[in-house]
Amino acid sequence: MAVYQEINAPLRTIMTPGPVEVDPRVLRVMSTPILGQFDPAFTEMMNETMVMLREIFQTKNKWAFPIDGTSRSGIEAVLSSVIEPGDKVLIPIFGRFGHLLTEIAERNGAEIHTIHCEWGKVFDQQEIIHEMKRLKPKVLAIVHGETSTGCMQPLDQIGPACRELDVLCIVDAVATIGGTEVKVDEWKLDAVIGGTQKCLSVPSGMAPITYNDRIEKILFSRKKVEKGIATAEDLESIGQPIRSNYFDLSQLQDYWGPRRLNHHTEATSMLYALREGVRIVLQEGLAVRFQRHRLHEKALMEGIKAMGLELFNDTEWKLPMVTCVQIPAEVDGESVRNMLLEQFGIEIASSFGPLHGRIWRIGTMGYSCRKENVLFALSALEGVLIRHGAKLNLGKGLQAAMDVYESVRIMIK
Amino acid sequence: MAVYQEINAPLRTIMTPGPVEVDPRVLRVMSTPILGQFDPAFTEMMNETMVMLREIFQTKNKWAFPIDGTSRSGIEAVLSSVIEPGDKVLIPIFGRFGHLLTEIAERNGAEIHTIHCEWGKVFDQQEIIHEMKRLKPKVLAIVHGETSTGCMQPLDQIGPACRELDVLCIVDAVATIGGTEVKVDEWKLDAVIGGTQKCLSVPSGMAPITYNDRIEKILFSRKKVEKGIATAEDLESIGQPIRSNYFDLSQLQDYWGPRRLNHHTEATSMLYALREGVRIVLQEGLAVRFQRHRLHEKALMEGIKAMGLELFNDTEWKLPMVTCVQIPAEVDGESVRNMLLEQFGIEIASSFGPLHGRIWRIGTMGYSCRKENVLFALSALEGVLIRHGAKLNLGKGLQAAMDVYESVRIMIK
Numbered sequence: 001m002a003v004y005q006e007i008n009a010p011l012r013t014i015m016t017p018g019p020v021e022v023d024p025r026v027l028r029v030m031s032t033p034i035l036g037q038f039d040p041a042f043t044e045m046m047n048e049t050m051v052m053l054r055e056i057f058q059t060k061n062k063w064a065f066p067i068d069g070t071s072r073s074g075i076e077a078v079l080s081s082v083i084e085p086g087d088k089v090l091i092p093i094f095g096r097f098g099h100l101l102t103e104i105a106e107r108n109g110a111e112i113h114t115i116h117c118e119w120g121k122v123f124d125q126q127e128i129i130h131e132m133k134r135l136k137p138k139v140l141a142i143v144h145g146e147t148s149t150g151c152m153q154p155l156d157q158i159g160p161a162c163r164e165l166d167v168l169c170i171v172d173a174v175a176t177i178g179g180t181e182v183k184v185d186e187w188k189l190d191a192v193i194g195g196t197q198k199c200l201s202v203p204s205g206m207a208p209i210t211y212n213d214r215i216e217k218i219l220f221s222r223k224k225v226e227k228g229i230a231t232a233e234d235l236e237s238i239g240q241p242i243r244s245n246y247f248d249l250s251q252l253q254d255y256w257g258p259r260r261l262n263h264h265t266e267a268t269s270m271l272y273a274l275r276e277g278v279r280i281v282l283q284e285g286l287a288v289r290f291q292r293h294r295l296h297e298k299a300l301m302e303g304i305k306a307m308g309l310e311l312f313n314d315t316e317w318k319l320p321m322v323t324c325v326q327i328p329a330e331v332d333g334e335s336v337r338n339m340l341l342e343q344f345g346i347e348i349a350s351s352f353g354p355l356h357g358r359i360w361r362i363g364t365m366g367y368s369c370r371k372e373n374v375l376f377a378l379s380a381l382e383g384v385l386i387r388h389g390a391k392l393n394l395g396k397g398l399q400a401a402m403d404v405y406e407s408v409r410i411m412i413k
Numbered sequence: 414m415a416v417y418q419e420i421n422a423p424l425r426t427i428m429t430p431g432p433v434e435v436d437p438r439v440l441r442v443m444s445t446p447i448l449g450q451f452d453p454a455f456t457e458m459m460n461e462t463m464v465m466l467r468e469i470f471q472t473k474n475k476w477a478f479p480i481d482g483t484s485r486s487g488i489e490a491v492l493s494s495v496i497e498p499g500d501k502v503l504i505p506i507f508g509r510f511g512h513l514l515t516e517i518a519e520r521n522g523a524e525i526h527t528i529h530c531e532w533g534k535v536f537d538q539q540e541i542i543h544e545m546k547r548l549k550p551k552v553l554a555i556v557h558g559e560t561s562t563g564c565m566q567p568l569d570q571i572g573p574a575c576r577e578l579d580v581l582c583i584v585d586a587v588a589t590i591g592g593t594e595v596k597v598d599e600w601k602l603d604a605v606i607g608g609t610q611k612c613l614s615v616p617s618g619m620a621p622i623t624y625n626d627r628i629e630k631i632l633f634s635r636k637k638v639e640k641g642i643a644t645a646e647d648l649e650s651i652g653q654p655i656r657s658n659y660f661d662l663s664q665l666q667d668y669w670g671p672r673r674l675n676h677h678t679e680a681t682s683m684l685y686a687l688r689e690g691v692r693i694v695l696q697e698g699l700a701v702r703f704q705r706h707r708l709h710e711k712a713l714m715e716g717i718k719a720m721g722l723e724l725f726n727d728t729e730w731k732l733p734m735v736t737c738v739q740i741p742a743e744v745d746g747e748s749v750r751n752m753l754l755e756q757f758g759i760e761i762a763s764s765f766g767p768l769h770g771r772i773w774r775i776g777t778m779g780y781s782c783r784k785e786n787v788l789f790a791l792s793a794l795e796g797v798l799i800r801h802g803a804k805l806n807l808g809k810g811l812q813a814a815m816d817v818y819e820s821v822r823i824m825i826k
Contacts, residue, residue: 004465004692004695004696006442006689006692007442007445007458007685007688007689009445009446009448009454009455009458009685010448010454011446012446012447012448012449012452014447014448014449016449018678019447019449019450019678019681020447021446021447022446022447022682027443027444027445027446027682028444029419029420030440030443030444030682031440031441031443031444032420032422032440033422033424033425033434033435033440034425034427034432034433034434034435034616035422035423035425035427036425036427036429036432036760037432037617039425039754039760041422041423042422045420045422068482068483068486068617068618069481069482069486069659069677070481070677070678070679070680071677071678072658072659072676072677073481073482073659073677076657076658076659080657100658103658104658104659106654107654107655107656107657107658108656197678197681203447203680203681203682203683204450204481204677204678204679204680204681205481205618205680205681205682205683241519241520242520243520243521243656243657244489244493244520244656244657244660245485245489245513245516245517245520246482246483246485246486246489246517246660247657247659262765264482264483264484264485264486264617265431265432265483265484265610265617266483266617267483267616267617267618267683268432268610268616268617268618269435269440269443269616269618269682269683269686270616270618270680270682270683272420272422273682275420276419276420279417279419282417283417341452347449347452352675
C-alpha cells in the first residue's frame, strides 16, 4: 500500500513568500536526539534561544520566546492574552493578513474598528495616528509585512504615537523578522510576533514573540495557575481570565521563566531548529542579512522588468522579500505556476482576494534568497512564458540580474 | 559567547511518561528538505498521514489529522470547537490531566460538573453513567491514561452509554495512543486526542485527533470562513462562533480536506515526523506493539518488586506504559532522580499534587520501551538507591527482569 512507503520528497526551489527552503544546518539539527523538557541541558537551550531572539527582535524585553504552533498561533497567543471582551481594537487593513487580525480579535470578544486602504498600498502613518486619537482604542493591531500584496507598512511613527496615547501596539512581523529591520524597542512596539518559515528559514511550527512590561501588566491581572499544579500562593486572577489555556501568556512565561511551571511539553525538535536558525541569522549579522535580502530583491526586480514584465508593487513601501509580478493578459497564471513546478521544480505563489489571478508573488526569503535561486527562477519563468505564447524581451532578464550581481562588491551568498 | 555555540545535546535514556526517546528513523526524516504546503507532493503526504492515523485510532472516521501544537493543543482544539458557552460538561477527575480538561472547558464558558476519585484509582464506569443520567450533560470529557497517577480508565461501557444518552464523549488518549488499545469506533468515542511524544515516539509539537459526524454536525453549525479568503457561498454561521481561529476545527477540516482552504502553514518537518512515526507503528503492528509494551512493563514491575521496592499502582487499572514506584521513606526522591540523570544519563519522573514527593513515575513508552532501557534503569536505580542508604535485596531486581524476558517467546525489541 502506497501509504506505507518511506518519505521520498522531491527537492524544490521554493520562491514563495513562505514557507521557504530551510537552511541545511537547521534541517541537520532536527535529527538531534530528544531531551526531556526539564533536563538542565534542554532548559539551558531554551534560555539561550531567548537571548538570541532578543537580538533578532532588537529588544531588551524580558520576554522573547516561541509559541509552539505556526505563525498565527503566535498572533492568537498575543491577542487572546491581551484582549478582554469589549476592548476596543483598531485594525488597519491593507491585505489578507489584516483580515486575519480582525478574525482573531473578534473571536476574543473585541469591539473591532477597521480602516482600509487599497490592496497594494499602505497607510500614511498620520492617518492611523489620527484614527487612534479619535477612537481611543486599547489596542492597535497591525501587519508589518503584508505578503498578500507585497507591501510593508512603516511603523516608526505609529509606535511612539501609541505609547503617547496609551494604546498597546501589537505588530505581526511574521514576514519581516530576520529579513529587514524590525526595531521593537526603537519603534516602541509593545508586542511583536515573528514567523519561522519565512526569513528565518526554519520550518513552520513555531512562532517567536516578544512583549514588554506594558503587556505583562495585563497578563498579571488575568493570571491563573492550573488547578492540577497550583499552590496556596497562586491567588485567583482579578481580570477576566484568558480564554485559552494553550495560548495563555501568563502561564507560558511561568514555563519559560525561572519558575519553570509545567505547562505544555516544549516541542523539542522545533526548538532545536529555531535555536539553530536564529544562531545562523546572528552569525551572518542582521545588517548583512538585510542587505543580502535587498540585493537579491534588486536582481530579481531588474530581471523581471528587463524581461518585459510589469511589477505590481515597485514602490517605496515594497516589502523587500516579496516581489509581485503582474500576470500578462495573454497567459493563464495558474498554468504558468504549474509548469514551473512540474518542469523546473520551482514554486512561486499566486495571491488572494482582489489580487487573485492578477499577480504572481515571488519570495526571496532567508535561505531561499540566493543568487542561484534568483537566476534559476528568472530563466525558468522566461522559458515557461515563451511556452505560453507571451511576448518577452528574450534573454534580457537574466542579463539584467547578472548585471546587478556584478555591480556590487558585498559578499554574495 | 556561549549562546552562539552549536547544539551539543547529551544522549539520554528517557524513562519518563513523556516526552520519550524518538525513534532514530523519525529523527532522520526530520532532515528532509521542506515542501510548500500546497505542493502536490506534500498534500499527498498529508492524505497518507490521515489514512494511517485512522488505523492507529482504529476508526473509520472521515477526520483524523494532527493539530499543529503540543498535545494539549489537540485537547483545546476539540473542546473549544465543540463547547459553546453555557454547555454542560461532565469531567470525572482521577489525576492532574482531568484538571486540565476543566481548565480548558472552563475558559470556553462551559458549565462544568466534576466528579472525583482518589488519585491512584479510577472510576467504576457505572458511576459515571449514573452521573450522566442524572446531569444530562452535552459533553463528557475524560482522560484515558492518566500519567500523573499511572492509571487507565476503562471506557468500553462509557462510550456506548454516551451514545445512548446523546452525550458527546471526548477522550484524552494522549498517553495511550500507540501503546495500548484505543478502540475509537468499537467504544463509540466521538472525539479522541492522541499525543506524539509518548507511545508514538515522535517529538512533541503535534497532536493527532479524530472525530466523527456527531462532532462535525456541531462544527457545521458554527462554521465561519476567514474574511480574507471567503467567497459568496460561504454563509454566516448559525451557532455561536468558535472562540479560537487557530483551533477552529471547521476551518482545519477545510484545510485538510479536498477544498484545501488556506489556514495556517502546515508544520512541514513535524508532519514528516508524524508520518514516519505512525508508519513505524503500523509496520510493527498494533497488536505486537501493545504486547511489547506489556512485556517491558512486566519486566520493570518484577524488577522493582524483587529489588524490595513497592509499586504504587499494581492494580488491574494500571496504565501499561507508566509504572509508579513508592519512594522509600529513608530517601529523598529528588536526590535520587538527580543522581540518575547526572551519573547515568537516565531520566525518570516525579509527580504532581498529592503524589508529589511520594512516587517516582517510570515510563516504558514507544521507542524508550526496550529491553536495554529497562535493564539499565533497574541497575542504575539499584546503584543510586544503595548510594542513598536504602535497604534493598541486592542483585535481585535485574535477575527478576531477565527472568521475565527469558520466559517469553514473542519477539523482543
